[in-house]
Amino acid sequence: MTDTLEAPETNGPAVEQPPATVDLAAEFTQSGVGEILDELDRELVGLKPVKQRIREIAALLLVERVRQKLGLAHETPTLHMSFTGNPGTGKTTVALRMADLLHRLGYVRKSHLVSVTRDDLVGQYIGHTAPKTKEILKKAMGGVLFIDEADYPYRPDNERDYGQEAIDILLQVMENQRDDLVVILAGYGDRMDKFFASNPGFCSRIAHHIDFPDYTDVELLKIANNLLGDQNYRLDDEAHGVMARYIELRRAQPLFANARSIRNALDCARLRQANRIFETATGSVGVKELSTIKAENIAVSRVFQAAEKDGPEL
Numbered sequence: 001m002t003d004t005l006e007a008p009e010t011n012g013p014a015v016e017q018p019p020a021t022v023d024l025a026a027e028f029t030q031s032g033v034g035e036i037l038d039e040l041d042r043e044l045v046g047l048k049p050v051k052q053r054i055r056e057i058a059a060l061l062l063v064e065r066v067r068q069k070l071g072l073a074h075e076t077p078t079l080h081m082s083f084t085g086n087p088g089t090g091k092t093t094v095a096l097r098m099a100d101l102l103h104r105l106g107y108v109r110k111s112h113l114v115s116v117t118r119d120d121l122v123g124q125y126i127g128h129t130a131p132k133t134k135e136i137l138k139k140a141m142g143g144v145l146f147i148d149e150a151d152y153p154y155r156p157d158n159e160r161d162y163g164q165e166a167i168d169i170l171l172q173v174m175e176n177q178r179d180d181l182v183v184i185l186a187g188y189g190d191r192m193d194k195f196f197a198s199n200p201g202f203c204s205r206i207a208h209h210i211d212f213p214d215y216t217d218v219e220l221l222k223i224a225n226n227l228l229g230d231q232n233y234r235l236d237d238e239a240h241g242v243m244a245r246y247i248e249l250r251r252a253q254p255l256f257a258n259a260r261s262i263r264n265a266l267d268c269a270r271l272r273q274a275n276r277i278f279e280t281a282t283g284s285v286g287v288k289e290l291s292t293i294k295a296e297n298i299a300v301s302r303v304f305q306a307a308e309k310d311g312p313e314l
Contacts, residue, residue, distance in 0.1 A: 049213065089212035091186045115146045151194070171199075171205070217251070223259050232291055269297040
C-alpha cells in the first residue's frame with residue numbers, strides 16, 4: 001500500500017496581493033486635489049511660485065499614496081511647513097486649501113484648520129502657558145494648526161515672557177504626533193530666519209519652506225476689481241485710473257499690507273459711495289448707481305493727501 005501526499009492545510013484567509021499597476025490619473029480625479037488647485041487659481045491672483053510649490057507637494061503626496069497601494073516601501077512625508085511673506089499675500093488662504101488637500105489625500109483625519117497667534121498660545125503668568133497651548137493643540141489635532149506671526153512666540157529680552165514654554169510643547173507634539181497634526185508657521189521672512197536660527201528644533205522639523213512674494217501694482221488692481229465684483233460693485237473708467245494711482249502711492253507708505261490694504265481701501269470707498277447716495281438721492285435709485293464706485297469715492301482718501309505732504313498715512 002503506497003502512501004499518498006496530501007496538500008498542506010492553510011490557516012486563515014489568503015493574503016491579498018497588491019495590484020501590479022494603479023491608474024494615477026484616476027487617483028488624481030477621485031482625490032479631488034485638482035478641484036483644490038483650481039480653487040487656488042481662482043481665489044488668488046498671481047503667486048505663481050507659491051501655486052507651483054503647492055502643486056509639487058500635492059504630486060508628492062499623491063505618488064506616496066499610490067506607492068502604498070502598490071505595496072512599495074513608503075514613509076509618511078514630513079508635512080510641517082513655513083510660510084514667509086508680508087501681510088496680505090494669501091498665506092491664510094493657502095493654509096486653508098492645504099488643510100483640505102491633506103484631508104482629501106488621507107494625511108490628516110479632518111479638513112479643519114485652527115488659526116492662532118501668539119496670544120492664543122502664551123500665557124501672562126507662570127502656569128498659564130502650558131494649559132493654553134495644550135488646549136489649542138487639542139482643538140487642532142487631526143487637522144492643521146496655523147500659527148500666524150510665528151516669529152513672535154518668544155521674546156528673550158523679557159524675563160517674564162513664557163513663549164519658550166509654548167515652543168517646547170509645540171516641538172514635542174510636532175515630533176511625536178506628526179501623523180495626526182500638521183503645523184504651519186507664518187511670519188515675515190527676515191524675522192522667521194532669526195526665529196529658526198534661535199530655535200533649530202523647529203527648522204529641522206519643517207520640510208516645506210514657501211515664500212509668498214508681494215503683489216505687483218497690476219495684480220493689486222486686479223484684486224481690487226475681483227473684490228468689488230464679488231459684491232456686485234464695479235469701478236467706472238475714471239475710478240479705475242484713480243485706483244491704480246492709489247495703489248502706487250499706498251505701496252510707498254508705511255504699514256502696507258498688500259491685498260489687505262486694498263480691501264480696506266475699497267471698504268472706505270463703498271462707505272463714501274453709500275453716504276453720497278444717501279445725501280443726494282431725492283427719489284428712486286437704480287442698480288447702476290448702487291453698484292458703481294466713482295473716482296471721487298477714492299480720490300478723497302488721505303493716501304493722496306499724505307503723498308502731497310510727503311508724509312505717512314494718517
